[in-house]
Amino acid sequence: MTAPRTRTADALDVALALANPAPRPPRSPEPQAGHDPAASADPEASASAAAVPWDEARRIAADAGRDAARHAEAEAEDEVEELPLPGALGRRLAAPLEALSDLPAFDTAAMDGWAVAGPGPWRLAGSGAALTAGRAPRPLPDGRAVAVATGARLPAGATAVLRSEEGIAEDTAEDGARLRARHRDPDHGRDIRLRGSECRAGEQLLPAGTRITPAVLGLAASAGHDALAAPPLPSVALLVLGDELLVKGRPTGARVRDALGPLLTAWLPELGAEAIAAPRRVKDDPEALREALAGAAEEAEVVVTTGGTAAGPRDFLHAVLADLDAELLVDGVDVRPGHPMLLARLPHGAHLVGLPGNPLAAVAGVLTLLAPLLAARNGTDARPDPEAPLVAEVPGSGSRTGTRLLPAALGPHGLEPLRYHGSAQLRSLALADAFAVVPAAGAPAGAAVPHLPLRWGAA
Incomplete structure (x- = not known):
């Protein structure tokens, strides 16, 4: 790969410039569903005139993934791997799965x-x-x-x-x-x-791009395969930003545990990607961030950062991306939580997904930008599941616009919004099956809304 072009910049100048950012329009606290006093204050609540609608942000991310997939296919047609069946789990079929035998092979x-x-x-x-x-x-x-x-x-x-x-x-x-x-x-x-009642030899069983699940492995084995051809998963480098983060032990003093490093590392295989290494912790320093970004972009096809996406005194990501001549594809999304997320293309072609530092906001960023990007790179999509009814009313947010993503439990009667849904809270996420996609105007009980499934480690 070609190293990205950099220029010498004084870290102090960058820090001073970012400590006095251009003013942004004020934002009211994040709207609530139900009664959740702990969620009433949202430190991510700085709006941007550049924010794009939620649906549009997902489309841009998917388009970026498809462009990257086309480029990768043209550059590396020989990178398809023949993997023994257990080793192919979680990959995508590089070619249609064909039966090598009649199934059953005899009466x-x-x-x-x-x-x-x-x-x-x-x-x-x-x-x-x-x-x-x-x-x-x-x-x-x-x-x-x-x-x-x-x-x-x-x-x-x-x-x-x-x-x-x-x-x-x-x-x-x-x-x-x-x-x-x-x-x-x-x-x-x-x-x-009867012989061949399930399929005949040579018949296509599954199309190329199908995710290889345990069921696919079983079908492949029954059809006579010992190995499957699969392209490499997109490689991801994960950078966790913030001086305040602890990697072990209890929160103490003014420092808190890093929740996103473990969460995202475990989630990447389900999203169709492969981490190149353990999460790298990056201190709040523009030079350290610049060095980490440049190195990660040389090693991975997608770089994911957590924190530093807003306009606070220690949020350096925008300035460093500008210094690296990155192209911002999405700079803020009209969604709550997770508004200050971003998507950029780095000079040599890698994509960067900048997630907010608050955990639930970061998960919203994954579902909005990272999941569509990776799905498109793998030849699939990450569209919401069909609509399901809301079990309870979700109040409106007054005159504000923007999509709301609420963790919800999916049961026999529909989607039940969960209480703890502030941008810094993970309690509801651990109980959620999906994110309900709700308009800013809210929705009454019984209204059908799209939802994004959370298939933690599932097929």
Whole structure:
């Protein structure tokens, strides 16, 4: 990769400039759903005239991901890897998954009983021991029957399976062991899993781009595959900004625990990405941030930062991005929480997603910018799930505009907004199944709204 162009800048000058930023329009406290006094003050609440609507921000992020995917495909067609089945988990199929064999590969018994040939009664063949899975049986002549177990390969000539409870086996001195139906003969093909009834060899089972889940691994194995071709996951470097953050122990003095490092690292595989290393902690210093960003952009395709996106005295991200000649694609989104998020393209092509420092606001930023970016890079999308009704009313936010993302529990009656939804709070997130997407005007109970699922580690 080509190193990004930099220029020498005095750290003190940058810090002084940022300590006295251009004034921004004031913002009222974040609106609430329900009664949550702890969420009434939102330190992320600085608006920007450049903020784009939430839907538009997600579209821009997806477009950026598709552009990056096209460029990567043109540059590195040979990077597709052949991975043994367990190692392919979480990746995407580089090519359609085709069946290498008919499924089932041969006619099999769907029930315990007897394989019968033609109409009864039947003479029992063999020693009376049942055919079981894994054995290749001899052909069955017409008028004969043989005991069979579920899943066993049926002999050539078998026309049906007579279930155990529907047959009577008898020994007669004249004719030996005989079998007859208790009520009537089984219909032709009864309780037989016919060869190729699920698929035929060469048939496409799944399209390229499908995420490789445990179920996909099972299907691939049953269809004859030992390995799967998958492109590399987008690489992500995670930078956690802030002098106040602790990496272990209890909050003490004026310092707090870093919640986003563990949360985002564990979430990246579900989002279709791979962290290049453990989160790097970066102190509140413009030169340290510039050095960390330049290094991360050389190593990863996507850089994710937490904190430093607003206009406070120690928020240096905008100035450093300008110093690196980065192109801002999104600078603030009209959404609560998480308004001061951003998306930028760095000079050599890597993308940077700047998340707010408050944990719930950062999660909103992931769902707004990072998830669509990564999904598009992987050839899929991150659209909201179909609408679901709200279990409780979500009050409006007065004259303010903007989308609201509220953690919610998804139950049989719909989406129930959870109480602790301030931008710095994670309590509701741990109980949430989704984020309800609610307009600024609010919505009454029963109103159908889109929702963004939180599939923590799920397929």
